Amino acid sequence: MKIKMLAGKTIEINVDLVKERAKCNFNIREVTHILDGGEKNTIQRKKIEDISLNDGQSRDVIPEEYLSPKERYENAVKKSCIYARIIKTELMNMTGLETLGFNSPVFRRIADAYFKEVTPLLAHFGMFVPTIMGQCTPEQLAHWLPRALNFEIVGTYVQTELGHGTFIRGLETTATYDPQTEEFVLHSPTLSSYKWWAGGLGKTVNYCVVVAQLYTKGVCHGVHTFIVQIRDEETHMPLPGIRVGDIGPKMGYNTGDNGFLVFNHHRIPRENMMMKNAQVLKDGTYVKVARHEKLTYGTMVYVRVMLVNEMAFNLAKAVTIAVRYSAVRRQSQPKPNQPEPQVLDYLTQQHKLFICIATAHALQFTSDWLYKTFTSVLADIRDDKIDTLPELHALSSCLKAICTSDCAAFIEICRFACGGHGYMASSNLSMIYSYVSATRTYEGDYTVLLLQTARFLVKAWEQVEKRRPVTSTISYLSHAFDKLKKPWDGSNEGIIRAFQRVAAGKISACINCIRYHQKSGKDFEDAWQLTTIQLVAAAEAHCRAVIYDTYYNETIRLTASSSPNVKSVMEQLCTLYLLYWSLERTGDLLRFTSLSEKDIFDLQQRYEKMLAVIRPNAVGLVDAFDIRDEILNSTLGAYDGRVYERLMEEALKSPLNAEPVNSSFHKHLKPFMQGKL
Numbered sequence: 001m002k003i004k005m006l007a008g009k010t011i012e013i014n015v016d017l018v019k020e021r022a023k024c025n026f027n028i029r030e031v032t033h034i035l036d037g038g039e040k041n042t043i044q045r046k047k048i049e050d051i052s053l054n055d056g057q058s059r060d061v062i063p064e065e066y067l068s069p070k071e072r073y074e075n076a077v078k079k080s081c082i083y084a085r086i087i088k089t090e091l092m093n094m095t096g097l098e099t100l101g102f103n104s105p106v107f108r109r110i111a112d113a114y115f116k117e118v119t120p121l122l123a124h125f126g127m128f129v130p131t132i133m134g135q136c137t138p139e140q141l142a143h144w145l146p147r148a149l150n151f152e153i154v155g156t157y158v159q160t161e162l163g164h165g166t167f168i169r170g171l172e173t174t175a176t177y178d179p180q181t182e183e184f185v186l187h188s189p190t191l192s193s194y195k196w197w198a199g200g201l202g203k204t205v206n207y208c209v210v211v212a213q214l215y216t217k218g219v220c221h222g223v224h225t226f227i228v229q230i231r232d233e234e235t236h237m238p239l240p241g242i243r244v245g246d247i248g249p250k251m252g253y254n255t256g257d258n259g260f261l262v263f264n265h266h267r268i269p270r271e272n273m274m275m276k277n278a279q280v281l282k283d284g285t286y287v288k289v290a291r292h293e294k295l296t297y298g299t300m301v302y303v304r305v306m307l308v309n310e311m312a313f314n315l316a317k318a319v320t321i322a323v324r325y326s327a328v329r330r331q332s333q334p335k336p337n338q339p340e341p342q343v344l345d346y347l348t349q350q351h352k353l354f355i356c357i358a359t360a361h362a363l364q365f366t367s368d369w370l371y372k373t374f375t376s377v378l379a380d381i382r383d384d385k386i387d388t389l390p391e392l393h394a395l396s397s398c399l400k401a402i403c404t405s406d407c408a409a410f411i412e413i414c415r416f417a418c419g420g421h422g423y424m425a426s427s428n429l430s431m432i433y434s435y436v437s438a439t440r441t442y443e444g445d446y447t448v449l450l451l452q453t454a455r456f457l458v459k460a461w462e463q464v465e466k467r468r469p470v471t472s473t474i475s476y477l478s479h480a481f482d483k484l485k486k487p488w489d490g491s492n493e494g495i496i497r498a499f500q501r502v503a504a505g506k507i508s509a510c511i512n513c514i515r516y517h518q519k520s521g522k523d524f525e526d527a528w529q530l531t532t533i534q535l536v537a538a539a540e541a542h543c544r545a546v547i548y549d550t551y552y553n554e555t556i557r558l559t560a561s562s563s564p565n566v567k568s569v570m571e572q573l574c575t576l577y578l579l580y581w582s583l584e585r586t587g588d589l590l591r592f593t594s595l596s597e598k599d600i601f602d603l604q605q606r607y608e609k610m611l612a613v614i615r616p617n618a619v620g621l622v623d624a625f626d627i628r629d630e631i632l633n634s635t636l637g638a639y640d641g642r643v644y645e646r647l648m649e650e651a652l653k654s655p656l657n658a659e660p661v662n663s664s665f666h667k668h669l670k671p672f673m674q675g676k677l
């Protein structure tokens with residue numbers, strides 16, 4: 001151990017980590033600024049972290065794992081109130097946070113210090129408030145938004161039912177307009193129509209946005225959103241006509257009290273229909289306002305965009321834990337009479353981990369770019385232009401699918417990289433994994449969203465065939481019409497172009513397949529269904545091509561004025577990312593480009609050399625994510641590397657260690673061992 005001063009405090013740091021930090025050849029702070037989107041953001045983030053974490057209110061005395069489900073929930077509610085009060089009173093007015101509000105990634109970071117799993121208010125921050133902002137008329141906004149922002153009411157987003165999550169048009173809950181009383185009557189006609197899953201619904205919220213089939217004058221107008229009070233504001237008792245409760249234990253999100261909700265002819269005022277995109281007049285006349293039918297799905301698009309950022313952060317957490325641990329951990333003896341190496345020195349370990357660092361960068365830059373695209377489409381919609389929405393839907397769908405899926409897979413690899421200790425709950429890797437693995441499903445299942453993107457790509461293909469202009473993210477489709485394969489080019493730009501050819505080739509193959517089935521007499525829908533395996537693969541290839549292109553261009557742009565070593569380490573990571581995926585997808589490259597066996601050999605050599613180049617900077621690179629120990633919450637990943645001390649300290653907190661002999665020995669085990677049972 002070596003004594004070090006950190007932020008005015010004296011701490012002991014593991015000697016291997018001290019050496020690793022001494023090896024780092026770039027300015028860590030500069031990389032942190034790039035990842036934060038500028039030095040100003042880093043300063044603000046640190047200030048926010050100090051305000052919300054320095055007083056230790058986020059910490060639990062007893063680790064959450066030892067609490068009963070009820071105690072865990074109650075503890076999460078208690079801390080949610082502290083967390084929300086700090087945001088409301090101390091942080092929200094800080095400059096720069098107005099646009100993202102509650103959902104600023106900075107707040108997301110500090111939430112992880114407060115909640116090992118999630119806050120029961122997650123859907124209030126992430127969905128209830130954004131839906132009010134996106135679906136209300138100005139008058140409704142003036143009424144509901146201040147109440148929600150001040151936490152006078154707390155809400156959630158209630159869409160999914162027992163019978164349907166994916167197929168929103170198939171939802172069964174009805175909202176029938178009664179012109180006599182100027183009310184909507186909400187009803188759950190079948191068991192499969194019971195609302196199921198909404199976060200915070202079980203016990204926490206008193207209001208919610210409900211998605212239901214709108215009926216007026218005997219006509220169904222499809223799904224619409226309504227603000228519904230479900231609990232009394234004073235007593236919190238469910239209102240008459242409302243049955244509500246918790247759905248029980250899940251793989252994760254157990255402090256999130258996901259709930260069920262059943263309506264028995266429950267009445268709400270007409271004004272509670274969210275009327276920005278469509279209205280029901282007093283007499284029951286239905287008026288469509290929005291030019292695009294799917295603007296009701298706006299909250300989902302918003303959350304999908306935000307999830308890409310969420311994935312970058314969660315992977316950064318996992319890889320920070322795994323890299324620091326791998327620098328501290330020593331194992332095996334490849335050469336006789338030599339000391340045991342740090343596991344980080346094994347090439348296979350570097351193969352597991354450096355791609356995770358690169359992926360965290362790739363997702364961070366892609367998410368920033370996607371967010372900009374999202375805000376520009378929102379501005380278009382405000383100006384009544386809707387032609388950019390389909391591309392945003394296609395992009396946010398595939399990026400949500402691929403980023404959540406990659407992130408879950410790489411977090412699991414980080415756990416593998418930590419061996420047995422990675423399986424300890426105190427490593428926090430299992431909690432990060434259970435959180436992230438749900439993101440592949442919620443807010444649109446992986447396959448379903450890739451098929452949405454595929455739908456867009458097939459239409460785009462038809463445009464390209466007719467020589468009509470298409471938007472920039474799909475302009476590469478014209479390559480599929482190239483008669484000759486270009487020689488293999490292993491530069492970064494060459495690899496990106498190669499993957500664009502892969503995507504174009506896969507889309508072309510889908511088109512051929514659909515047309516083949518149509519020629520054999522199938523209608524379009526059947527031909528489409530028969531092609532879906534390939535369509536999912538084509539949408540994935542498109543999405544990856546977008547990520548490669550964005551990561552590469554953003555790296556160049558963001559490091560244009562960086563110091564030389566920062567520029568080179570960022571570029572090395574980007575190159576590593578492209579080489580990694582080239583080697584993962586040699587089959588695709590052999591099929592659609594002129595890659596040869598010799599080129600694969602060269603790619604492998606370059607990849608392994610790149611691992612060696614990055615190795616001395618590995619700890620510096622995860623330090624650059626600048627994630628505080630309170631947020632990492634990990635025995636294996638703390639800045640000081642006191643892994644074994646922390647593991648032992650945490651083990652001693654187990655209630656089983658409170659007594660030398662557990663009563664079950666005398667009650668069961670001893671009689672059993674003595675043959676008396």
Ligand SMILES: CCC/C=C/C(=O)SCCNC(=O)CCNC(=O)[C@H](O)C(C)(C)COP(=O)([O-])OP(=O)([O-])OC[C@H]1O[C@@H](n2cnc3c(N)ncnc32)[C@H](O)[C@@H]1OP(=O)([O-])[O-]
Nearest residue numbers: 126159165166167168169294297300301393442443444455
């Ligand atoms: C903290 C968080 C916790 C979690 C919360 C949750 O999970 S909450 C619950 C989250 N739940 C989910 O995420 C459920 C996932 N399910 C869904 O999002 C939808 O049901 C669907 C998109 C799968 C199909 O919808 P559908 O059957 O109504 O549509 P269709 O397939 O017939 O396509 C018709 C046209 O609409 C277009 N279009 C579609 N969506 C959008 C959009 N958002 N924007 C713009 N456009 C869109 C589509 O491209 C197509 O265009 P085209 O080709 O005709 O020009």
Ligand SMILES: Cc1cc2nc3c(=O)[nH]c(=O)nc-3n(C[C@H](O)[C@H](O)[C@H](O)COP(=O)(O)OP(=O)(O)OC[C@H]3O[C@@H](n4cnc5c(N)ncnc54)[C@H](O)[C@@H]3O)c2cc1C
Nearest residue numbers: 157158159160164165166197198199438441442443444447
């Ligand atoms: C932790 C968590 C939190 C959640 N929070 C909320 C919330 O706050 N509010 C809310 O309303 N909902 C919430 N949900 C629900 C979530 O949005 C849905 O579970 C999700 O959209 C998937 O829908 P589903 O469950 O109907 O899956 P299904 O659609 O039934 O999926 C089952 C399988 O069928 C496949 N499949 C379905 N349709 C197709 C198709 N057309 N083509 C090919 N394959 C298909 C899927 O790929 C999947 O493999 C939450 C879910 C979880 C896990």
